[in-house]
Amino acid sequence: MRFELKGKLVFSGELSRIKEDIDAVIKGAEPVLIKGAPKGKETEAAKIIRWHIVGNELELELESGRYVRAHDALLRLAKILATELGKKHKLGLRGISARDYRIILPIAEAPAKAVAEIKKLPHEVVVGDSSVEIHIKELTEAELRGRVVDRLVSMVEETLARASARAAEPMVVREGPKRPHTFKKNPFDVAKKLGWIRDFPGRGQWIYEEPYAKLLQAIEDIIIEEVARPLKFEEVMLPKLIPLEVMQRMPGYLDGVPEGMYYVSPPPRDPEAFKDFKQKLKLTKRVPVEDLKKILKEPAYVLAPAQCEPFYETFAFSHVRMEDLPVKQFDRSGWTYRWEGGGVEGLLRTQEFRRIEFVFLGSPEDVVSIRDAVVDQSIKVVDKLEMEWRLLVATPFYMREGVIGDGSDSSQVATYDVEVLLPYNDSWLEIGSYNVHRNKFVETFKIKEVKGRQVWTGCCGFGTSRWVVGFLAQHGFDPSRWPEPIRRRVGSLPPVPKVVE
Numbered sequence: 001m002r003f004e005l006k007g008k009l010v011f012s013g014e015l016s017r018i019k020e021d022i023d024a025v026i027k028g029a030e031p032v033l034i035k036g037a038p039k040g041k042e043t044e045a046a047k048i049i050r051w052h053i054v055g056n057e058l059e060l061e062l063e064s065g066r067y068v069r070a071h072d073a074l075l076r077l078a079k080i081l082a083t084e085l086g087k088k089h090k091l092g093l094r095g096i097s098a099r100d101y102r103i104i105l106p107i108a109e110a111p112a113k114a115v116a117e118i119k120k121l122p123h124e125v126v127v128g129d130s131s132v133e134i135h136i137k138e139l140t141e142a143e144l145r146g147r148v149v150d151r152l153v154s155m156v157e158e159t160l161a162r163a164s165a166r167a168a169e170p171m172v173v174r175e176g177p178k179r180p181h182t183f184k185k186n187p188f189d190v191a192k193k194l195g196w197i198r199d200f201p202g203r204g205q206w207i208y209e210e211p212y213a214k215l216l217q218a219i220e221d222i223i224i225e226e227v228a229r230p231l232k233f234e235e236v237m238l239p240k241l242i243p244l245e246v247m248q249r250m251p252g253y254l255d256g257v258p259e260g261m262y263y264v265s266p267p268p269r270d271p272e273a274f275k276d277f278k279q280k281l282k283l284t285k286r287v288p289v290e291d292l293k294k295i296l297k298e299p300a301y302v303l304a305p306a307q308c309e310p311f312y313e314t315f316a317f318s319h320v321r322m323e324d325l326p327v328k329q330f331d332r333s334g335w336t337y338r339w340e341g342g343g344v345e346g347l348l349r350t351q352e353f354r355r356i357e358f359v360f361l362g363s364p365e366d367v368v369s370i371r372d373a374v375v376d377q378s379i380k381v382v383d384k385l386e387m388e389w390r391l392l393v394a395t396p397f398y399m400r401e402g403v404i405g406d407g408s409d410s411s412q413v414a415t416y417d418v419e420v421l422l423p424y425n426d427s428w429l430e431i432g433s434y435n436v437h438r439n440k441f442v443e444t445f446k447i448k449e450v451k452g453r454q455v456w457t458g459c460c461g462f463g464t465s466r467w468v469v470g471f472l473a474q475h476g477f478d479p480s481r482w483p484e485p486i487r488r489r490v491g492s493l494p495p496v497p498k499v500v501e
């Protein structure tokens, strides 16, 4: 990665008479321009290529690699020069700008979709076989200080990573024993026929009757007894109505899939505002949606799409102490929501679903080993429920690196997915996702350790609505044929309420 910057510092007076002093300050500033670059990577920090004076302006050319990027170096240098020239010559710094900034990112491949997206950026962009070159003209001080360039670089990198991640096949790393499957029906059709689920006017939502509810409860109880308790996770209840400011700190959601969630607009708490609305409703017997739209305030929340959002918020903008870590919690308190639009599909893809979310914060080693332990315990539960399963390594959308290596070193795996077989169409259904976020969430939620030691987060989602689907798909609807741990918990199933059509 290379950054080539042509910048300018404007001072309050003529500079040519103090050229020697400026030269001394610039030479002295060299160590400051590599400060913060990792050991051994100092050559990838910034250096000054040349400079010259035009009246009261100092024009500079800087170059850098990935560490201490050229624009950061310019800002550091500006600060030092302002202090020194202020002290000695009573000169004030009047402005910082860049007239030309060239950024060259090496790339492994350039998927067409990503290239099209990158080319939409409001800058000159050249995509070659092995690099992307971005050319920015005229950057103001506010833009330089506001990290516009860093965000632009991340945006390009993420766009490329997303495009190649989509192309990458998930990799199966473990498999459960093959099992005989006598039941071959689609559980969705059978559940409807038996009245275990009922239609609801909301698309992708169902009313779940007692047999389904009991089965879900039994599976959730087993997960808690066999995964949460032995691994010492504490039960908490996390909010499901998430303010936009919190959601904004979740990497990959509002900035990645804003089209995939429900937005909530509160009304003014004022009966007067609804006077016409109520009158129209009474007269027409129809909900006056247009009026509602006018009354409601702007969207202020989303319905939790991830279920772990509030966990990170617990520590946001605060310091934790490594000695108090790891923190391990789980939340089974809810429905979570995703707006699937036209993508809803029976019981497999619903807008409202049950999940038990495990969340944790600790040292990098702890976070990886906790995640791995949750994976191992989950697989034991799947085996106990006699389901056919497989384990995959996957790349979550918020991770740039994705999988490093062949998946055998779990510390390099961002996400494991557990899938179970759907015998009726011989496909696989994801029922769990087990994530190590590294420092991604810690950075966006501004979580710090008191002594600056690295902390990471992770989360594991048990999509229990889908566990039920997988279970029914593999075992059918006759409780006497279900594995013993479930049979014992569910007991006898009462008849579902009958509706005469």
Ligand SMILES: [Zn+2]
Residues within 6 Å of the ligand: 306, 307, 308, 357, 459, 460, 461
């Ligand atoms: Zn999560």
